[in-house]
Amino acid sequence: MADNTNVDVYLMGPDGGGSRAFTTGKGADNTPRFSPDGKWLSWLSMERAGFEADRQRLMLAGRSDGRTVGQPVEATAGWTLSVSAYTWCPDSKCVYAVIEERGRDNVYRIDVPSFHRSVAVSGGGLNTNVNVGPDGKTLVYLHQSDIQPPEVWANGKPLSHVNDQALAALDLPPLEAYGFVGALGDSVFGWLQKPPGFDPAKHYPVIYLIHGGPQGAWADYWGSRWNYQLFASRGYIVAAVNFHGSTGYGQKFTDAISQHWGDYPYADLMRGLDVVARLPYVDSTRLGAAGASYGGYMIYWIAGHTNRFKVLVAHDGVFNPVSMFGTTEELWFVSWEYGGTPYANRPLYEKWSPLDFVSNWKTPMLIVHSQLDYRVDLS
Incomplete structure (x- = not known):
């Protein structure tokens, strides 16, 4: 059982x-590293206690004669995005950080000690697992995208070609981004995946994918579970929206879903669906939706609030938040998301409970739930 998120560096x-x-903060401190010259101790830090999706900051503390001197400083102060991972330059004069940004993972160079930052790797897809060459400029990393499984790249060019032969036989239309005005008047973004052999004169059914987390995001990636291309290969248009609560769009946007599981994200999803349904190549009478974990929760919520879909698929979804509080192994999670325990804030648990709207269910639904999902227990 996990009853807090307090992790410290020793x-x-x-x-x-x-x-x-x-470190003595109440949030999660992790990934400590000494700089190659031994003059800095660095780590990643979340400030707020009990919240697994707080902004992850890069922290540094100076060292002299084997001792830490001065107060720790944040190398990413003023930024609204999180550092997913980082590595030091060989000369200790910079750090390369992986940053989730609008459905992509870009690599930034952060100079030390000025903390000036600049983009080192971008251009689409996910760029992760960065290693730095002896010259401090050659970057070797894993690159993947919606049309490319992970390969080893260096400075924007592929080094490995493990998947080339398999990909050559496939028709993989590129992922397309789209945007609209969502809840709270905020800009919301999503992805569209067209099927192989796409014909703009035809009308295609839609699979609407809803991500979990809820603080997660659909990315330009080669999914090993929810693969856009695989869904689309059956002749579907695939749409996936990064609603309020998604990561990579600033911490305020991520925070917006807490205590608002059923309103802001639902509004985003319905407005995003409006955009998709108006596309000339979409058959708006044949819409289906699928999601897991929080995505499964939203499938249940959708079932109680709209009949727009012909079919729904819920995988390991949260059906009753009160039951989840009593059975999940991550005790702090439900308390954060619902503003306290069911004993202290029962009205909010009931307000956003799909259970309370089952009488409205009419859409056929496939429910899949795993016996070994300890986060969202079968009960």
Whole structure:
């Protein structure tokens, strides 16, 4: 059972003795590293207690004669995005950080100690697992996209070609981004995937995918579970919206879903569906939706609030938040998302409970739930 998110960085001697807590915040501190020259200690840090999707900051503390000196400083101050991972330059004069940004993973260079930042790798897809060459400029990393499974790249060019032969036999239309005005008047973005052999004169049914988390995001990636191309290969248009609560659009946008599971995201999804349904090549009478975890929750919520879809698929979804509070292994999660325990804030649990709207269900639904999902237990 996990009843908090408080993770601290500890320091100890080479022999393992004399351990002591270096960080003392209430949030999650992780991924500590010494700079190659030993003059800096760096780590990633979330500030708020009990929240797994807080902005992840890059923190640095100076070191001299093997001791930490001065107060820690945030190298990403003023930024609204999170650092997913990072690595030091060999000369300790910069850090390369992976940043989730609008459905893509870009790599930024952060100079030390000025903390000036600049884009090092962008251009689409996910760019992760960065390693830095001895010159401090050659970057080797994994690159993937909706049309490309992960391959090893260096400075914008592929080094490995493991999947080339398999891909050559496939028709893989590129992922297309689209946007609209969603809840709270905010800009909301999503993705469209067309099927192989796409014909603009035809009218295609739609699969509307809803991500979990709920603080997660649909990305320009080669999904091993929810693969846009695989869904589209059956002759569907695939649409996926990054609603309020999604990551990569600033922390305020991510925070918006907490205590609002059923209103802002639902409004975004319905407005995004309006855009898709108006496309000239879409058959708006044949719409289906599928989601897992929070996405499964939203499938249940949709079933109680609209009859727009012909079919729904819920995978390991949250059906009753009160039951989830009593059975999940991540005890702090439900308390954060619903503003307290069911004993302290029962009205909000009931307000956003799909269970309370089952009497409105009319759409055929496939429900899949795993016995070993300890986060969203079968009960």
